[in-house]
Amino acid sequence: MDNIAGRKPALTWVVHISVAALVLLWLFPTVGLLVSSFRTSDQISSSGWWNALFPAEQNLVIRTAAPDSQLAEGDLWVVEGNLFALDGREPLTVDAWGISSRDLGAYQPGETAEFRDGSAITVAENGDYRVESREEMSGSRGQRVFLNAMVPPKFTLENYDNVLFTEGSGGGMKKAFFNTLTVVIPATVIPILIAAFAAYALAWMDFPGRALLIAAVVALLVVPLQLALIPLLTLHNQIGIGKGYLGVWLAHTGFGLPLAIYLLRNYMVGLPRDIIECAKVDGATDFQIFTRIILPLSFPALASFAIFQFLWTWNDLLVAMVFLIDSTGQTTVMTRQIVEMLGTRGGNWEVLATAAFVSISVPLLVFFSMQRFLVRGLLAGSVK
Incomplete structure (x- = not known):
């Protein structure tokens, strides 16, 4: 039932x-x-x-003004002002405050706390403070005040401005973005061009050793990438390529060709044989069949591999570090730039989040614009 x-x-x-x-x-x-x-x-x-859409409580540490700004009021020496103005912040509402890191919320707004040196401080709800002392205060810095304040939700484009347009932090990311495009576009197009010709030959042309070539392509799929890095880099240095764009293009092409040939060959084998035979009867050459019949019909498989290759090369760090990094940083890609930002800006999470989203925005755009071809290409040749 x-x-x-x-x-x-x-x-x-x-x-x-x-x-x-x-x-x-x-x-x-x-x-x-x-x-x-x-x-x-x-x-x-x-x-x-x-x-992000709701007010949040933050713990802030702000120092009062330095003692050199104190004024005499009768028998008292006074330093006063606004804590948020001193720290360059927008006005906030103080929920609680303290003078020790052991008890951040020991006092309520309007209450008075006494420091060890005998001076006393009063903090209002809007951040206004008043430090009083019977003796003249000394020192080069003001007293520390710990605040628990409610911060309203706020969104800013300053992070993107710093990442993309500010020299020193953003200038590197902007240049790395174009460096990554310089690597990714040829490293995606070149394997597709070579693999398409090879796949057609393995699918529809009869020649000695074709089965062995197909077996070799399948065997290369399981070869670890790390196994070939050092020998390939040594070869590049021997033939004069060294570290540069040409070397990384060839490396990505070599590592991507086995999957490309395997995927495209399986798809082309599943195309109707009658179409190709009729074209041969009409006098079409193999090149004409390939360019006018096979390539248009194989677009889903080509797009499927293009997605995989683009995402892999865009997110790659290992191959770029081995074949591309130079001492001047002129060819640094985005993945490497983010790693460098992690080393120098370990606490600036907003910059790292922005740089990471800029890095994934292009792969997301490519994937969603071409994802309708992905499943069709992956299932190529699975059903006869």
Whole structure:
């Protein structure tokens, strides 16, 4: 009875739930990275991205003005002002405050706390403070005050301005973006061109050793990338290529060709034989059949491999570090630039989030614009 027409088996719902769970698991980090790229460092450190639309409590450490700004009022020496103005922040609301890191919220707004040197401080709800002392205060810095303040949600484009347009931090990322395009576009186009010719020959041309070549292509699919890095780099140095764009293009081409030939060959084998035979009867050459019949019909497989190759080369770090890195940094790609930002800007999470989202934006655009060809290309040759 479970197979009656119009009734879905129970397993279908399990599949749908599993797919929905996988989509959500993939979507949450991406949305989180996007939201974090528009937040400030204080907001990122104080609350998760899912609270970006709500006010958040932040713990701030701000020093009062230095003692050299004190004024005499009768028998008292006084330093006063606004803590948020001193720190260059927008006005916030103080929920609680303290003078020790052991108890950040020991006092409420309007209450008075006494320092060890005998001076006393009063902090208002809007951040106004007043330090009083019966003796003249000394020292080069003011007293530390710990604040618990409610910060309203705020989004800014300053992170993208720093990453993309500011020299020193953003200038490197902007240049790395174009360097990555310089690597990715040829490293995607060259393997497709070579693999398309090879796949047609392995699929529709009879010549001695064709079966052995197909077996060799399948065997190369399981060769670890790391196994060939050093020998290939040594070869590049011997023939004078060294480290540069040409070397990394050839490396990506060599590592991507086995999958490309295997994928395209399986697709071309599944094309109708009658079309090719009729074209040969009409006098078409192999090159004419390949360019006018095979290539247009093989577009889903070509697009499928283009997605894989583009994503792999765009997100690659290992091959770029081996075949491309130079001492001047003129050919640094985005993955390498993000690693360098992690080393120099370990605490600037807003900059890292923005740089990471800029890095994944292009692969996302390519994937969603061509994903309709992905499944058709992957299933090529699986069903006769």
